[in-house]
Amino acid sequence: MMTPNNPVPRRAFMKAMASSAGLVLAGCGQTEPPTYGNLLRMGDLLTYKAHRLLLPEHSLAHEYEYSDVTSVPAIGTTNPGNPARSIYSAEFGPVYEQLRADEFSGWRLTVEGSVMRPSAFTLADLKRLPSRTQITRHACEEGWSAIAQWTGVPLRTVLEAAGLQSGARYVQFHAYDDIVDGIDMLDALHPQTLLAYGMNGRDLPIGHGAPLRLRVETQLGYKSVKFLRRIVVTDHFDDNGSQGTIQNGWSWYAGI
Amino acid sequence: MPAAAALDGATPVSQSLGHRGWVRSCHWAIAFSFLTLAFTGIVILMAHPRLYWGEVGNDLMPALLEFPISNNHRPDDYGPATTFTEVPGAPISATRDYEDEFFNQNSWGRSLHFLAAWILVTTGLGYAFTGLVTGHVGRNLLPRIGELAPRVLWNDFRNHLTSPIEPAGSGPPYGLLQKLTYSSVVFIALPLMLLTGLTMSPAVTAAWPFLLDLFGGYQSARTIHFFCFTALILFLVVHVALVIATGFRRQLRAMVVGH
Incomplete structure (x- = not known):
């Protein structure tokens, strides 16, 4: 859906190719995913642009029956409070450990950046907003898949509560294990893009991202950031420096 | 019939037409992108060397096939299973506890796979279009209806088993089994690769869910x-073996300079 708040969408294909071919440096004012002159990132950008050009906006991923729910491995960070793991934040790991001990009563999700009303939501605040429950397939880049039921508040509802500014183009998600990743406004406003606090009818387990995780059903699993603490809306593309997936050699867009 | 033609009806060296420029360009672009796709495909498979049937499969479920190409499937190194409900046989969850030893080169592996796929798909479409427009496909690749009679097919197949392999010409006209093989690769196997590949894309299947129905998940x-x-x-x-057996240097030269 194209609104003044959603200016990301389809641009001329040639323009995309022109920007991908050039050595465009990331930084303030960068409005497209950067390629850094890297051939692989140019291929990623081509795929991203082709999807945005050729696929209809906001098609819904298939939703399943509850009887289709399967076993789900918990991988990557399975507890941000565990310092023995290689992905561990010295700054936020101990904070998470304390929050978990308090059953997340002190947990807040901050929403900031290009919004009219920067806000902090408690879990109870989020649960008071209109919820959505969906049974979808999680597709991991490793090759496996799983079906689970997710309950949460559509990201769109939270962004609208905070009020998007007219220049808003991307949304960044900061987690307690120091992982940061972002999606464009098209995926952010997708009806199935959820801030999930429930899984299979229960509170989201620790291994799957408690107390709140992202669900992006039109992209691979690694975009569905777990253990959220902070959401930042930006006008420009933010590669999130050394923490970002793109700087670590991964495709920023994982719709394929 | 000359001895060389006994192989599969291929024309003797002197009567073959060689390869046209656009066929040669497409051949090498597709060859290099295919080899890249094959290599990165194995790298990607190594991250999860198990195959399943249906929509879903993962380490906590039985596999259809497992390959010993990486040490990534270690059921004993998962944490204790927890169930989501008290119902017997309910789905479980467990934490994977060997992340630091996990083999995963999918960052560049996947991106290179898709870059090569773009090259193969655009070249392949250009090849199919040019091939249809110039008549190359109809004249040289597709078998005649009469050639598909079981007796003719059987004779050609038997000749392949019994006749010695001798130097053969480069380029069309092709033998019957040769035509069947080339058309199966171009019109069945490669399109099937593309479609099954697209079926693994969450954005594509959201837009075109029929792909999931077509392949069963x-x-x-x-x-x-x-x-x-x-x-x-x-x-x-088999292709490279026959190129070597029928005159490697001449065949390679024909696919590079045309004749």
Whole structure:
């Protein structure tokens, strides 16, 4: 859906190719995913642009029956409070450990950046907003898949509560294990893009991202950031420096 | 019939037409992108060397096939299973506890796979279009209806088993089994690779859900993608073996400079 708040969408294909071919440096004012002159990132950008050009906006991923729910491995960070793991934040790991001990009563999700009303939501605040429950397939880049039921508040509802500014183009998600990743406004406003606090009818387990995780059903699993603490809306593309997936050699867009 | 033609009806060296420029360009662009796709495909498979049927498959579920190409499937190194409900046989969850030893080169592996796929798909479409417009496909690649009679096919197949392999010409006209093989690769195997590949894309299947129905699910598409790959590798081995057997230097030269 194209609104003044959603200016990301389809641009001329040639323009995309022109920007991908050039050595465009990331930084303030960068409005497209950067390629850094890297051939692989140019291929990623081509795929991203082709999807945005050729696929209809906001098609819904298939939703399943509850009887289709399967076993789900918990991988990557399975507890941000565990310092023995290689992905561990010295700054936020101990904070998470304390929050978990308090059953997340002190947990807040901050929403900031290009919004009219920067806000902090408690879990109870989020649960008071209109919820959505969906049974979808999680597709991991490793090759496996799983079906689970997710309950949460559509990201769109939270962004609208905070009020998007007219220049808003991307949304960044900061987690307690120091992982940061972002999606464009098209995926952010997708009806199935959820801030999930429930899984299979229960509170989201620790291994799957408690107390709140992202669900992006039109992209691979690694975009569905777990253990959220902070959401930042930006006008420009933010590669999130050394923490970002793109700087670590991964495709920023994982719709394929 | 001359001895050389006994192989599969291929024309003797002196009567073959060689390869046209656009066929040669497409051949090498497709060859290099295919080899890149094959290599990165194996790298990607190593991250999860298990195949399944249906929509879903993972380490906590039984596999259709497992390959000993990486040490990534270690059921004993998962944390204790927890169930989501008290119902017997309910789905479980468990934490994977060997992340630091996990083999995963999918960052560049996947991106290079898709970059090569773009090259193969655009070249392949250009090849198919040019081939249809110039008549190359109808004249040289597709078998005549009469050639598909079981007796004719059987005779050609038997000749392949019994006749010695001798120097053969480069380029069309092709023998019957040769035409069937080339058209199966171009019009069945490669399109099937593309479609099953697209079926593994969450954005594409959201837009075009019929792909999931067509292949019986996400993991089925992945499994078909793998078996198509093995068929294409088998083709590559036989193709290169016959190029060597029928005159490697002349055949290679013909695919580079045309004759």
